[in-house]
Amino acid sequence: MTVTPGIATDRQRGATEPPVGRLAHLPKTPTGIHGLDEVTGGGLPRGRPTLVCGPAGCGKTLLAMEFLVRGIVEFDEPGVFVTFEESADDLVANVASLGFDLLRYEADGQLVIDHVGMVGGEMDDTGDWDLDGLFLRLGAAIDAVGAKRVVLDTIETLFGAFSNTATLRSELRRLFGWLKDRGVTAVITGERGDGTLTRHGIEEYVSDCVIVLDHRVTEQTSTRRLRILKYRGSLHGTNEYPFLIGESGISVLPVTSPGLRNAVSTQRVSTGVARLDAMLGGGGFYRGSTVLVSGTAGTGKSTLAAQFCNAACTRGERAMYFAFEESEAEILRNMASVGIDLRRWVDAGLLQFRCFRPSLLGLEAHLFAVQKFVSEFDPSVVVKDPVSDLLRVGTVADVSAMLARQVDFLKAKGVTSLFTSLSSFDDPAHAGEQIASLVDTWLVVKTMEGNGEHNRILSVLKSRGMAHSNQIREFLLTGQGIELADVYVGPQGVLTGSARQAQEAKERSDGAAWQEDLEQRRVNLERRRESVEAQVTDLWREFENEADIVGRLLSHGSTGVEDRAGQRAEQGRLRRADPDESALKVRPSDVEIGGK
Amino acid sequence: MTATVRPDTPITDGEELWYLRLYVAGQSPKSLHALANLKRLCEEYLAGHYEIEVIDLIENPSLARGDDILAIPTLVRRLPEPLRRIIGDLSNTERVLVGLRLLPGPSQ
Numbered sequence: 001m002t003v004t005p006g007i008a009t010d011r012q013r014g015a016t017e018p019p020v021g022r023l024a025h026l027p028k029t030p031t032g033i034h035g036l037d038e039v040t041g042g043g044l045p046r047g048r049p050t051l052v053c054g055p056a057g058c059g060k061t062l063l064a065m066e067f068l069v070r071g072i073v074e075f076d077e078p079g080v081f082v083t084f085e086e087s088a089d090d091l092v093a094n095v096a097s098l099g100f101d102l103l104r105y106e107a108d109g110q111l112v113i114d115h116v117g118m119v120g121g122e123m124d125d126t127g128d129w130d131l132d133g134l135f136l137r138l139g140a141a142i143d144a145v146g147a148k149r150v151v152l153d154t155i156e157t158l159f160g161a162f163s164n165t166a167t168l169r170s171e172l173r174r175l176f177g178w179l180k181d182r183g184v185t186a187v188i189t190g191e192r193g194d195g196t197l198t199r200h201g202i203e204e205y206v207s208d209c210v211i212v213l214d215h216r217v218t219e220q221t222s223t224r225r226l227r228i229l230k231y232r233g234s235l236h237g238t239n240e241y242p243f244l245i246g247e248s249g250i251s252v253l254p255v256t257s258p259g260l261r262n263a264v265s266t267q268r269v270s271t272g273v274a275r276l277d278a279m280l281g282g283g284g285f286y287r288g289s290t291v292l293v294s295g296t297a298g299t300g301k302s303t304l305a306a307q308f309c310n311a312a313c314t315r316g317e318r319a320m321y322f323a324f325e326e327s328e329a330e331i332l333r334n335m336a337s338v339g340i341d342l343r344r345w346v347d348a349g350l351l352q353f354r355c356f357r358p359s360l361l362g363l364e365a366h367l368f369a370v371q372k373f374v375s376e377f378d379p380s381v382v383v384k385d386p387v388s389d390l391l392r393v394g395t396v397a398d399v400s401a402m403l404a405r406q407v408d409f410l411k412a413k414g415v416t417s418l419f420t421s422l423s424s425f426d427d428p429a430h431a432g433e434q435i436a437s438l439v440d441t442w443l444v445v446k447t448m449e450g451n452g453e454h455n456r457i458l459s460v461l462k463s464r465g466m467a468h469s470n471q472i473r474e475f476l477l478t479g480q481g482i483e484l485a486d487v488y489v490g491p492q493g494v495l496t497g498s499a500r501q502a503q504e505a506k507e508r509s510d511g512a513a514w515q516e517d518l519e520q521r522r523v524n525l526e527r528r529r530e531s532v533e534a535q536v537t538d539l540w541r542e543f544e545n546e547a548d549i550v551g552r553l554l555s556h557g558s559t560g561v562e563d564r565a566g567q568r569a570e571q572g573r574l575r576r577a578d579p580d581e582s583a584l585k586v587r588p589s590d591v592e593i594g595g596k
Numbered sequence: 597m598t599a600t601v602r603p604d605t606p607i608t609d610g611e612e613l614w615y616l617r618l619y620v621a622g623q624s625p626k627s628l629h630a631l632a633n634l635k636r637l638c639e640e641y642l643a644g645h646y647e648i649e650v651i652d653l654i655e656n657p658s659l660a661r662g663d664d665i666l667a668i669p670t671l672v673r674r675l676p677e678p679l680r681r682i683i684g685d686l687s688n689t690e691r692v693l694v695g696l697r698l699l700p701g702p703s704q
Contacts, residue, residue: 124691
């Protein structure tokens with residue numbers, strides 16, 4: 001299964017991980033080159049020649065030399081380097097920058113560099129000849145140091161020296177057979193020809209293992225790539241793997257390809273913002289997870305990242321901040337303005353900044369640099385601010401493939417990483433989309449326009465493996481860092497900023513009015529109760545008066561009959577008699593009226 | 597077998613001295629042919645002013661580095677300068693003479 005370089009998704013990566021050590025019966029010689037042994041499943045075929053081919057300047061010579069040097073340094077296997085092109089002095093000088101001290105290895109009897117000069121151009125041949133001279137030289141050199149590894153760089157140069165190519169070809173075939181007989185693991189380099197792996201087709205004779213190197217420039221960025229074209233008798237990774245020539249030699253990537261078998265942690269690490277921790281189900285991100293914070297310009301992504309670092313350092317952990325847009329001094333100043341004092345952590349050695357423009361390095365170099373820094377400092381949290389800047393260096397597919405490898409690397413180390421990503425105003429979610437599938441938690445910050453102001457809001461778009469809040473929070477940059485506030489949802493949508501404050505004030509005043517109203521009602525009720533009680537008292541009093549009258553009447557013992565007879569007698573008396581004026585005048589109301 | 601082959605005839609004054617070095621590998625047929633052919637040609641064309649040094653790389657493999665020897669047999673014209681090298685068992689006389697510039701080459 002061959003995968004087009006650069007667009008391997010995480011699913012594909014899982015399927016095409018280099019098989020490691022499944023066919024143990026084929027003896028292999030570890031190269032010691034970073035990543036190459038993983039890709040080849042343990043190294044080059046032991047005791048057999050391997051062809052390394054590619055165009056000029058792709059790193060063939062260096063790969064071959066590192067193979068020898070690692071053999072000497074790491075595996076105690078002396079080596080012979082036969083150079084047909086560069087002089088020994090040039091070779092020594094060229095690899096000195098990688099820390100390969102060839103003169104010392106030579107002096108220690110672990111290395112022979114034999115420069116085969118092709119002076120005088122083509123040699124006339126005057127009859128039968130063979131390459132016994134080369135065989136004897138090589139044999140002597142192998143014997144001199146007890147070499148286990150041999151490099152022939154670049155043997156095709158011989159085609160320029162001998163006119164009789166038929167003899168040369170048969171001699172080369174004999175040479176490779178002879179190398180096998182000697183039991184040395186050989187690397188033979190060849191320059192790419194037109195439509196063939198090597199100019200003179202020597203791949204025909206070296207058929208056990210063929211490694212193709214390439215050097216391509218896409219969008220002004222050069223990338224070196226390595227592919228195992230053929231490995232007889234062994235499984236091997238078939239992808240094109242980017243590789244780098246770094247300060248300490250070649251690194252083939254991915255250097256970590258654990259096939260999504262990272263150990264996971266249920267431990268949480270605080271985001272540095274208490275309410276955000278609460279939104280993530282309490283506690284924050286999972287340790288070793290990957291977080292993406294995407295948002296438009298000026299939404300506080302960097303501040304969130306800084307607060308995350310601040311929280312880690314407060315716990316006594318180390319944090320590493322990769323900044324692609326601001327310098328360390330700028331970040332320290334800017335974060336101090338929102339109350340996040342990062343300088344103390346830098347001084348304490350808990351926080352390290354690495355600030356550089358991504359365009360300074362290619363993608364692979366960038367990946368390598370980050371891995372190197374992280375390996376050296378061993379932080380527990382890493383921030384990359386912003387990863388969207390990497391898009392200036394490579395295509396979206398390349399960047400996401402690179403980030404996938406980086407995520408693998410960071411997860412394998414248990415590093416909690418936070419990437420920020422700048423997205424456009426039109427489509428805030430878009431820029432993060434490409435890498436969103438790589439991350440475990442995705443926070444989106446954006447600004448909302450309304451009431452003549454822009455206000456920041458934050459929401460958790462996804463967070464694998466935790467019950468997270470679906471609510472939007474207003475994101476406030478205060479003098480004490482980030483605070484999250486509730487937002488109000490009203491008829492006009494989500495209220496933020498002054499609209500939220502107005503709403504809060506309104507609710508407060510509404511509340512006060514309600515209180516007042518209640519109090520009034522209570523007072524009214526009290527009054528009513530008092531009046532009801534007064535009425536009840538009156539009623540009782542009336543009732544008692546009447547009861548008193550009735551009681552008195554009963555106690556007089558008079559009957560109704562007597563009374564009615566008396567009344568009739570009285571009526572008769574009154575009708576006959578004249579009205580008694582004085583009797584009328586004694587009525588109180590008449591007296592009052594008369595008095596006026 | 598590293599040895600200097602003295603010419604049968606004494607070196608004569610006035611003639612330019614030819615100093616030739618032949619690299620061989622033991623007693624292989626190619627090596628023996630080459631030496632025999634070289635001796636014959638020298639006697640024919642350089643009688644009296646040549647010297648041949650035969651170097652056996654099986655005995656002294658390290659000497660191969662000095663003249664950058666890959667093919668066996670290789671004949672190196674040390675003198676007169678410039679240095680010239682031809683390979684093979686020297687059976688093609690015309691090519692040997694052209695290679696050693698004892699005859700003008702086709703291109704010259």
